[in-house]
Amino acid sequence: MSAYSFLDVVATITGVGGSVNLAADAGVAEEGISIEPVNDKSTMTIGADGRGMHSLSADRSATVTIRLLKTSSTNAKLQQMYNLQTASSAAHGSNSITVRDTARGDSHNLEGVAFKKQPAVSYAKEAEMLEWTFDAIKWTPGLGSGTPALL
Secondary structure (H helix, E strand, O other), X not given: OOOOOHHHEEEEEEEXXXXXXXXXXXXXXXXXXXXXXXXXXXXXXXXXXXXXXXXXXXXXOEEEEEEEOOOOOHHHHHHHHHHHHOOOOOOOOOEEXXXXXXXXXXXXXXXXXXXXXXXXXXXXXXXXOEEEEEEEEEEEOOOOOOOOOOO
């Protein structure tokens, strides 16, 4: 398959304060959604004699960034969740995020998700996007084969 469309992406955050659509019809900016590992999976150590070893990390943490248009009503929904979840540690870090590309069979599940920070807000000649950043303790990535499952 050689075509891609953001319209095939389905993304949701669920936690204290509700469940919010983060994909089509959510006012996502052109830069979209990104998921990045926090740390390297492997560390290579080279000894004084030139021999080496690899250490495999069990770390599955990730950072998720959702970029929304300034005018998106999704910002208000995320702000409400942020306010609820940062008022007490009892609600902090209890979200889950799922991101799927239904045309390719991609599926990413993120657990133990917390709002990293309040997005920066600018008021200028032209509206800028808001970047919502999240820390996830566990990322289970899945890149599909390019052939979606039959519906």
